Amino acid sequence: MTRKRTIKLTRFEIEIMDALWDLSSASIREIHEKLPEKKRPAYTTVQTIIRRLEEKGAVRQTKQIGNAHIFEPALTREAAHRRLIDELLDLFGGSARPLMAHLAEAGKLSLEDVRELEIMLAQKGIEESSEGESQSSKGAKARRSGKA
Amino acid sequence: MTRKRTIKLTRFEIEIMDALWDLSSASIREIHEKLPEKKRPAYTTVQTIIRRLEEKGAVRQTKQIGNAHIFEPALTREAAHRRLIDELLDLFGGSARPLMAHLAEAGKLSLEDVRELEIMLAQKGIEESSEGESQSSKGAKARRSGKA
DNA sequence: GACTGCCAACTACAATTGTAGTAGGGTTGA
DNA sequence: TCAACCCTACTACAATTGTAGTTGGCAGTC
Numbered sequence: 047m048t049r050k051r052t053i054k055l056t057r058f059e060i061e062i063m064d065a066l067w068d069l070s071s072a073s074i075r076e077i078h079e080k081l082p083e084k085k086r087p088a089y090t091t092v093q094t095i096i097r098r099l100e101e102k103g104a105v106r107q108t109k110q111i112g113n114a115h116i117f118e119p120a121l122t123r124e125a126a127h128r129r130l131i132d133e134l135l136d137l138f139g140g141s142a143r144p145l146m147a148h149l150a151e152a153g154k155l156s157l158e159d160v161r162e163l164e165i166m167l168a169q170k171g172i173e174e175s176s177e178g179e180s181q182s183s184k185g186a187k188a189r190r191s192g193k194a
Numbered sequence: 195m196t197r198k199r200t201i202k203l204t205r206f207e208i209e210i211m212d213a214l215w216d217l218s219s220a221s222i223r224e225i226h227e228k229l230p231e232k233k234r235p236a237y238t239t240v241q242t243i244i245r246r247l248e249e250k251g252a253v254r255q256t257k258q259i260g261n262a263h264i265f266e267p268a269l270t271r272e273a274a275h276r277r278l279i280d281e282l283l284d285l286f287g288g289s290a291r292p293l294m295a296h297l298a299e300a301g302k303l304s305l306e307d308v309r310e311l312e313i314m315l316a317q318k319g320i321e322e323s324s325e326g327e328s329q330s331s332k333g334a335k336a337r338r339s340g341k342a
Numbered sequence: 343g344a345c346t347g348c349c350a351a352c353t354a355c356a357a358t359t360g361t362a363g364t365a366g367g368g369t370t371g372a
Numbered sequence: 373t374c375a376a377c378c379c380t381a382c383t384a385c386a387a388t389t390g391t392a393g394t395t396g397g398c399a400g401t402c
Contacts (some may be wrong), residue, residue: 073349093351112348124296127285131282142303146297146308146311148272148275149279152279155311159291167298167305205359241362261369263379345402350395358389360386362383362385363384365380366379368380369377
């Protein structure tokens with residue numbers, strides 16, 4: 047276990063990562079320019095964040111063009127999203143149910159969304175049962191034992 | 195619009211609120227004792243958080259018993275949860291789809307969960323159409339205009 | 343070879359968050 | 373009445389986060 051699983055990103059850091067995920071590999075300038083003008087911070091601010099992200103192990107510097115460093119994500123958007131979701135789920139007591147209910151309640155979820163999801167799940171269920179792999183609901187709490 | 199909608203809670207604050215939501219009304223000592231022993235901070239720490247929560251308008255002091263103050267939540271758990279979800283959704287680009295997909299993918303969501311949800315949504319759909327109210331997916335971005 | 347820009351590295355600083363100590367006042371049981 | 377408690381109010385401080393300035397180097401360019 048490389049302990050990389052504990053990379054925690056702040057909201058702002060995620061926005062930077064978003065740019066980088068989109069670009070897949072970029073210089074600080076490119077990242078900076080990719081940020082929406084409205085909320086575009088100073089170039090050096092981005093630089094600072096990238097440095098911190100590097101320290102956290104979320105991005106890595108791959109090469110150098112001229113004297114500019116080129117960075118790329120060291121963790122996938124999916125992994126980051128999963129992290130975020132897990133965290134939220136934790137706050138919700140570990141179960142996705144209330145979360146779903148809220149989404150539905152707030153109209154963020156349409157009936158079609160759910161139907162499609164259902165199909166997807168059914169599909170997944172089939173695949174899984176054909177490899178004797180049951181991972182349904184043990185991940186949720188197996189995780190809570192890190193830093194006491 | 196009373197602008198109370200912008201109460202932002204940190205993770206720790208939410209844990210305190212959780213205790214208070216459960217108790218519905220309590221003194222600092224009660225809240226403190228309600229926290230799980232493992233992660234129970236000093237009494238004064240809770241006190242500090244409560245004070246901050248009060249400043250943020252998330253709890254309010256209702257009465258006094260002896261010289262002890264009794265607090266109660268000034269926002270519902272649901273509202274707080276909604277806030278959290280909205281925030282996460284924002285990070286996901288405003289759509290609940292990827293979020294759902296992730297949950298399913300991670301096995302946090304069972305087929306039954308989804309089936310039940312579907313029923314719920316269908317129900318809701320019926321109710322709504324009988325009041326000519328369509329709010330399906332415009333809430334997501336209509337919201338983004340607070341502090342630029 | 344000196345000038346102009348772009349870049350990275352370092353430093354700075356305010357706000358927020360987690361965490362708790364201390365002082366002093368009210369409450370109460372003896 | 374007074375000592376023992378409990379509670380609040382105030383203060384403190386380190387870590388994290390958002391935000392950016394300053395310095396000095398390398399790279400073309402005239």
